Amino acid sequence: MKTLPFERAKRKIIIKNKSETDPKHGCNPEKRPVEELLNYGVIDLDKPKGPTSHQVSAFVQQILNIKKSGHSGTLDPAVTGVLPVALGRATKVIEVLLNAGKEYVAIMHLHKEVEEDKIRKTCDLFTGRIKQLPPVKSAVKREWRYRKVYYFEILEIDGKDVLFKTGCQAGTYIRKLIHDIGEELGGAHMAELRRTKAGPFNEDSLVTLQDLTDAYHYYKNKKSEKFIRKVIMPIEEATEHMPKIWVNDNAIDSLCHGADLGLPGISKYHSGIQKGDLVVIMSLKNELIALGESRLVSKDLVKDKGIAVKTTKVFMLPGIYPKIKKE
Numbered sequence: 603m604k605t606l607p608f609e610r611a612k613r614k615i616i617i618k619n620k621s622e623t624d625p626k627h628g629c630n631p632e633k634r635p636v637e638e639l640l641n642y643g644v645i646d647l648d649k650p651k652g653p654t655s656h657q658v659s660a661f662v663q664q665i666l667n668i669k670k671s672g673h674s675g676t677l678d679p680a681v682t683g684v685l686p687v688a689l690g691r692a693t694k695v696i697e698v699l700l701n702a703g704k705e706y707v708a709i710m711h712l713h714k715e716v717e718e719d720k721i722r723k724t725c726d727l728f729t730g731r732i733k734q735l736p737p738v739k740s741a742v743k744r745e746w747r748y749r750k751v752y753y754f755e756i757l758e759i760d761g762k763d764v765l766f767k768t769g770c771q772a773g774t775y776i777r778k779l780i781h782d783i784g785e786e787l788g789g790a791h792m793a794e795l796r797r798t799k800a801g802p803f804n805e806d807s808l809v810t811l812q813d814l815t816d817a818y819h820y821y822k823n824k825k826s827e828k829f830i831r832k833v834i835m836p837i838e839e840a841t842e843h844m845p846k847i848w849v850n851d852n853a854i855d856s857l858c859h860g861a862d863l864g865l866p867g868i869s870k871y872h873s874g875i876q877k878g879d880l881v882v883i884m885s886l887k888n889e890l891i892a893l894g895e896s897r898l899v900s901k902d903l904v905k906d907k908g909i910a911v912k913t914t915k916v917f918m919l920p921g922i923y924p925k926i927k928k929e
Contacts, residue, residue: 604753606703606769606799608843613872618904621850621869623886627923628854630887631836636827640666641690643834648808649677649685649797658811662687665815674699675772675800683797684804692837694915698880698893699840702801703752705769710780712762713789721764722756724786728779729754737778749774763793802842809833837917838890846882847871847903847911849891854923857883857891863911868903875900881911885923892916 634642649658659673672693674686683706688695712721729751736744752769759765768776777792784790798805809817809832817829849857853867863883875881875896883892894911903910 604755604769606752613874615870616873617870618868621886623851628885628887628889631838631889634836636821636830639834640668642692642837643689644692644837644840645687645834646803646807647685647687648810649682651680651682654679655685659687661811666818672696677797681795684800686800686803695837695840698844699801701772702843703769704772704797705799706776706795706797707767708776708795709793710764710790711793712787716787718759724783725754725756728783734778736775838888841882841890844882845872845875845879846884848884848886851923852926854885854891855925857913858916858918858920860913860916862909862913865905865908865910868910871903873900891918
């Protein structure tokens, strides 16, 4: 099975000290009240064909009667599929999804008949590191840049139509990729496109706007939380693809005020962390506390003195865990 880089990562959890967490403070993400999920959750939305990604995000606000939401990775109006939408305070997590790898299934329509062997050999040339010029209508400056295509798998060839699946670095334009392949094959254009993965989100957990509408109706009018909990996930789901460091309860409050993470506060951590990596700082109840830049590699996190992570973005509100009283 073709996979994105983070899916191939074999991370192990290394225990630094066997700490306990106080049940009186914080909350397991799966047990958060629904009202909090509505302001601090994420939806793996199946974007329909027609509206823009911005319009879909606005529809979510209207359905859930909230004032703020944000989507990860714009999809053109004609494109469908995985569009993670963060709610309320959770919109700050979009940053970690924008740079995550993506997967698409598309139909490339060739402008003339081409032998299957030539199609396959040409597509192979567009895997690995490729040079791409963004289209005229794009959200970025139009200049040549390099992107990685992790895999390009042809699923079926039917005459001039080529059905394929590709996994690529964030910011890779599939329409332009198809155009560039077509330049080698006598012309081609994108006939259809669907995103099947965006970071840790995939088609397994997709919900439609109608699913969301029904779930909210049952929650508000039938007092049933069953469906709303299925369609709105805790914010932590958006960080499943990232390396993590779990901290002791007594280290949390200072982190919530923006302090950097010191080595003494660490309880356990993932293997494979490199200096400069963006890492997730978690509580022992698996709550998202903050994001930060690792100052050390994993093997050095066992030390007792120094700064482990420079905090860059805080999610947990102060006061959830007690402040350490200085002697």
